[in-house]
Amino acid sequence: MKMPDPNTIHPIAGYDGEVYVKPTIRNPNIIVGDFTYIADSEFESHVTHLYDWNGDKLIIGKFCQIAAGVEFVMNGANHQMNAITTFPFYTLEGWDMARPAKSELPLKGDTVIGNDVWIGQNATILPGVRIGDGAIIGTNATVAGDVAAYTIVAGNPARIIRKRFDDELIDLLERFKWWDKTIGEINTLIPVLTSGDLDMVRKELKRRLVC
Numbered sequence: 001m002k003m004p005d006p007n008t009i010h011p012i013a014g015y016d017g018e019v020y021v022k023p024t025i026r027n028p029n030i031i032v033g034d035f036t037y038i039a040d041s042e043f044e045s046h047v048t049h050l051y052d053w054n055g056d057k058l059i060i061g062k063f064c065q066i067a068a069g070v071e072f073v074m075n076g077a078n079h080q081m082n083a084i085t086t087f088p089f090y091t092l093e094g095w096d097m098a099r100p101a102k103s104e105l106p107l108k109g110d111t112v113i114g115n116d117v118w119i120g121q122n123a124t125i126l127p128g129v130r131i132g133d134g135a136i137i138g139t140n141a142t143v144a145g146d147v148a149a150y151t152i153v154a155g156n157p158a159r160i161i162r163k164r165f166d167d168e169l170i171d172l173l174e175r176f177k178w179w180d181k182t183i184g185e186i187n188t189l190i191p192v193l194t195s196g197d198l199d200m201v202r203k204e205l206k207r208r209l210v211c
Contacts, residue, residue, distance in 0.1 A: 004183055006034035016041050021060070029055075033062030033115065033179075040068055049076030053099060054107060061115035061133070062179040069122035078106045078127060114149065115179040133174060134164065149174060169198065172205040 007023045010016055021032045021043045029050055030043075038046065047058055048071060056075045079086040080100050089095035108128020113119075117131055120139035131137070131147040138154025138161070147153050150170045152161040163170065178189055186193075192204050 004035065011037065019043065021066070029057045030060075031057060032060045033064070035062055036060055036064040036066070038066040038068075038070070039121075046070055047072045047074060050074040051076040054102070054105075056107065056127070057110045058113075059110055060113040061117070063116045064113060065118045067119060067121040067123070067139070070119050070125070071123075072111060072125045073127055074111065075105075075107045075109075075127045078108070080104055081106055115177075120154075133179075134170075136164070165198065169202055169205075172202065172209065176205050176209060 004011075006020060009019050009023050011020050012018055018037055018039050019041060020034075021036050021038055022034060024043055025032055027044060027047070027050065029052070030047060032043075040046070043066075046066075050056070050058065051074075054075045058072055058074065079088055082104065089097035090099045108126075111125060111128060112130045113125070114131055114133035114135065116134050117137070118135075119125070119137040120141065122139060123137045123141045123143065125131070125137075126142065126144045129143050129146060131143070132149030132151065134150040135147045136152040137143060137147070137158065138152070140156065141154050141158040142156040143153065143158045145157070147158070148163075150164040150173065152164060153159060154161055165173070178186065178193060181189065192201055195201055
Protein backbone atom coordinates (compact mmCIF):
# COMPACT_ATOMS: atom_id res chain seq x y z
CA MET A 1 0.00 0.00 0.00
CA LYS A 2 1.29 3.46 -0.88
CA MET A 3 2.05 5.56 2.21
CA PRO A 4 0.99 9.22 2.52
CA ASP A 5 3.88 11.55 1.68
CA PRO A 6 3.80 15.16 2.97
CA ASN A 7 6.25 16.15 0.23
CA THR A 8 3.86 15.14 -2.54
CA ILE A 9 2.50 18.24 -4.28
CA HIS A 10 -0.59 16.61 -5.85
CA PRO A 11 -2.09 14.14 -3.36
CA ILE A 12 -4.92 13.11 -5.69
CA ALA A 13 -3.54 11.15 -8.63
CA GLY A 14 -4.23 12.82 -11.96
CA TYR A 15 -5.76 15.95 -10.42
CA ASP A 16 -3.86 19.26 -10.05
CA GLY A 17 -6.66 21.29 -8.44
CA GLU A 18 -5.59 20.34 -4.92
CA VAL A 19 -2.08 20.53 -3.49
CA TYR A 20 -0.28 19.82 -0.26
CA VAL A 21 0.94 23.30 0.60
CA LYS A 22 4.22 22.68 2.42
CA PRO A 23 6.31 21.41 -0.53
CA THR A 24 5.22 24.36 -2.70
CA ILE A 25 6.27 27.18 -0.34
CA ARG A 26 9.12 29.47 -1.38
CA ASN A 27 8.60 32.47 0.90
CA PRO A 28 10.48 31.91 4.20
CA ASN A 29 7.84 33.94 6.05
CA ILE A 30 5.19 31.33 5.26
CA ILE A 31 5.47 28.20 7.43
CA VAL A 32 3.04 25.33 6.84
CA GLY A 33 2.78 21.91 8.46
CA ASP A 34 2.58 18.48 6.87
CA PHE A 35 -0.53 17.42 4.93
CA THR A 36 -2.23 20.82 4.97
CA TYR A 37 -3.87 21.24 1.58
CA ILE A 38 -5.60 23.91 -0.49
CA ALA A 39 -8.25 23.39 -3.14
CA ASP A 40 -6.22 25.17 -5.80
CA SER A 41 -3.19 24.52 -7.98
CA GLU A 42 -0.98 26.81 -5.86
CA PHE A 43 -1.01 28.59 -2.48
CA GLU A 44 1.15 31.71 -2.22
CA SER A 45 -1.15 33.97 -4.26
CA HIS A 46 -3.68 33.49 -1.45
CA VAL A 47 -1.31 35.31 0.94
CA THR A 48 -1.49 39.04 0.22
CA HIS A 49 0.46 42.06 1.49
CA LEU A 50 3.26 39.97 3.02
CA TYR A 51 6.20 42.37 2.86
CA ASP A 52 9.68 41.69 4.23
CA TRP A 53 9.94 45.03 5.99
CA ASN A 54 7.10 44.19 8.39
CA GLY A 55 8.71 40.92 9.49
CA ASP A 56 5.38 39.16 10.03
CA LYS A 57 4.81 35.49 9.30
CA LEU A 58 1.94 33.26 8.30
CA ILE A 59 2.15 30.04 10.32
CA ILE A 60 -0.25 27.18 9.56
CA GLY A 61 -0.31 23.83 11.33
CA LYS A 62 -0.72 20.28 10.08
CA PHE A 63 -3.73 18.66 8.38
CA CYS A 64 -5.54 21.93 7.67
CA GLN A 65 -8.11 22.04 4.88
CA ILE A 66 -8.18 25.31 2.94
CA ALA A 67 -10.94 25.82 0.39
CA ALA A 68 -10.78 27.72 -2.88
CA GLY A 69 -10.78 31.51 -2.71
CA VAL A 70 -9.43 31.81 0.83
CA GLU A 71 -7.26 34.91 1.42
CA PHE A 72 -4.77 35.51 4.20
CA VAL A 73 -4.36 39.29 4.46
CA MET A 74 -1.07 40.18 6.11
CA ASN A 75 0.10 43.28 7.96
CA GLY A 76 1.27 45.08 4.84
CA ALA A 77 -2.38 45.81 4.10
CA ASN A 78 -2.60 48.06 7.18
CA HIS A 79 -2.02 51.79 6.64
CA GLN A 80 -0.78 54.39 9.11
CA MET A 81 -3.85 55.61 10.99
CA ASN A 82 -2.43 58.09 13.53
CA ALA A 83 -1.84 60.84 10.94
CA ILE A 84 -4.03 63.12 8.84
CA THR A 85 -3.93 60.83 5.80
CA THR A 86 -3.78 57.06 5.47
CA PHE A 87 -2.22 57.31 1.98
CA PRO A 88 0.96 55.16 1.88
CA PHE A 89 3.31 57.56 0.04
CA TYR A 90 6.36 55.53 1.09
CA THR A 91 5.27 52.46 -0.87
CA LEU A 92 4.86 54.29 -4.18
CA GLU A 93 7.55 55.61 -6.53
CA GLY A 94 8.36 59.32 -6.66
CA TRP A 95 7.03 60.39 -3.25
CA ASP A 96 9.44 61.92 -0.73
CA MET A 97 8.56 59.88 2.33
CA ALA A 98 10.63 57.42 4.33
CA ARG A 99 8.97 54.28 5.58
CA PRO A 100 7.33 54.95 8.99
CA ALA A 101 8.72 53.28 12.08
CA LYS A 102 6.91 50.06 12.95
CA SER A 103 5.58 51.78 16.05
CA GLU A 104 3.70 54.16 13.76
CA LEU A 105 1.90 51.35 11.95
CA PRO A 106 -1.00 49.22 13.23
CA LEU A 107 0.91 45.94 13.00
CA LYS A 108 -0.89 42.97 14.51
CA GLY A 109 1.90 40.37 14.59
CA ASP A 110 2.01 36.93 13.04
CA THR A 111 -1.07 35.15 11.73
CA VAL A 112 -1.19 31.68 13.31
CA ILE A 113 -3.52 28.87 12.27
CA GLY A 114 -3.59 25.70 14.38
CA ASN A 115 -3.84 22.08 13.28
CA ASP A 116 -6.82 20.36 11.64
CA VAL A 117 -8.50 23.69 10.88
CA TRP A 118 -11.10 23.80 8.09
CA ILE A 119 -11.31 27.18 6.32
CA GLY A 120 -14.36 27.47 4.07
CA GLN A 121 -14.51 28.86 0.56
CA ASN A 122 -13.77 32.57 0.07
CA ALA A 123 -13.06 33.19 3.76
CA THR A 124 -10.74 36.07 4.60
CA ILE A 125 -8.29 35.88 7.51
CA LEU A 126 -7.10 39.32 8.64
CA PRO A 127 -3.64 40.19 10.04
CA GLY A 128 -2.56 38.89 13.42
CA VAL A 129 -5.46 36.48 13.85
CA ARG A 130 -4.89 33.27 15.80
CA ILE A 131 -7.13 30.31 15.07
CA GLY A 132 -7.05 27.32 17.42
CA ASP A 133 -6.80 23.63 16.58
CA GLY A 134 -9.86 22.00 15.07
CA ALA A 135 -11.72 25.25 14.39
CA ILE A 136 -14.07 25.62 11.42
CA ILE A 137 -14.28 28.90 9.50
CA GLY A 138 -17.50 29.31 7.51
CA THR A 139 -17.76 30.14 3.83
CA ASN A 140 -17.30 33.88 3.09
CA ALA A 141 -16.39 34.59 6.71
CA THR A 142 -14.14 37.55 7.53
CA VAL A 143 -12.08 36.65 10.57
CA ALA A 144 -10.81 39.73 12.38
CA GLY A 145 -10.34 38.26 15.87
CA ASP A 146 -8.96 35.13 17.46
CA VAL A 147 -10.90 31.86 17.25
CA ALA A 148 -10.71 29.32 20.06
CA ALA A 149 -9.90 25.67 19.44
CA TYR A 150 -12.77 23.50 18.13
CA THR A 151 -15.04 26.49 17.60
CA ILE A 152 -17.20 27.19 14.53
CA VAL A 153 -17.38 30.81 13.33
CA ALA A 154 -19.16 32.38 10.37
CA GLY A 155 -20.22 35.75 9.00
CA ASN A 156 -18.69 39.18 8.39
CA PRO A 157 -17.32 39.91 10.87
CA ALA A 158 -17.03 36.26 11.91
CA ARG A 159 -18.95 35.41 15.05
CA ILE A 160 -19.09 32.25 17.15
CA ILE A 161 -21.77 29.81 16.05
CA ARG A 162 -20.96 27.13 18.61
CA LYS A 163 -18.26 24.92 20.05
CA ARG A 164 -17.88 21.65 18.20
CA PHE A 165 -17.58 19.57 21.37
CA ASP A 166 -17.88 19.94 25.12
CA ASP A 167 -14.95 21.28 27.13
CA GLU A 168 -13.83 17.85 28.35
CA LEU A 169 -13.55 16.42 24.83
CA ILE A 170 -11.81 19.55 23.55
CA ASP A 171 -9.28 19.25 26.37
CA LEU A 172 -8.68 15.57 25.54
CA LEU A 173 -8.11 16.40 21.87
CA GLU A 174 -5.74 19.24 22.68
CA ARG A 175 -3.71 16.96 24.95
CA PHE A 176 -3.78 14.00 22.56
CA LYS A 177 -2.54 16.02 19.53
CA TRP A 178 -3.28 13.32 16.97
CA TRP A 179 -1.66 15.42 14.22
CA ASP A 180 1.75 14.94 15.85
CA LYS A 181 1.57 11.13 15.67
CA THR A 182 3.44 9.14 13.05
CA ILE A 183 1.74 8.26 9.78
CA GLY A 184 1.44 4.68 10.97
CA GLU A 185 -0.19 5.72 14.25
CA ILE A 186 -2.61 8.06 12.48
CA ASN A 187 -3.62 5.27 10.11
CA THR A 188 -4.57 3.11 13.08
CA LEU A 189 -6.42 6.07 14.64
CA ILE A 190 -8.61 6.78 11.61
CA PRO A 191 -11.57 4.74 12.96
CA VAL A 192 -11.47 6.91 16.09
CA LEU A 193 -10.82 10.21 14.32
CA THR A 194 -13.68 9.72 11.87
CA SER A 195 -16.29 8.23 14.23
CA GLY A 196 -19.48 10.07 15.11
CA ASP A 197 -19.73 8.07 18.35
CA LEU A 198 -18.26 10.74 20.60
CA ASP A 199 -18.68 8.66 23.75
CA MET A 200 -16.46 5.98 22.22
CA VAL A 201 -13.99 8.65 21.07
CA ARG A 202 -13.87 10.15 24.56
CA LYS A 203 -13.21 6.76 26.17
CA GLU A 204 -10.55 5.88 23.62
CA LEU A 205 -8.71 9.17 24.04
CA LYS A 206 -8.74 8.77 27.81
CA ARG A 207 -7.41 5.23 27.50
CA ARG A 208 -4.63 6.25 25.14
CA LEU A 209 -3.63 9.29 27.20
CA VAL A 210 -3.18 7.07 30.27
CA CYS A 211 -1.09 4.47 28.41
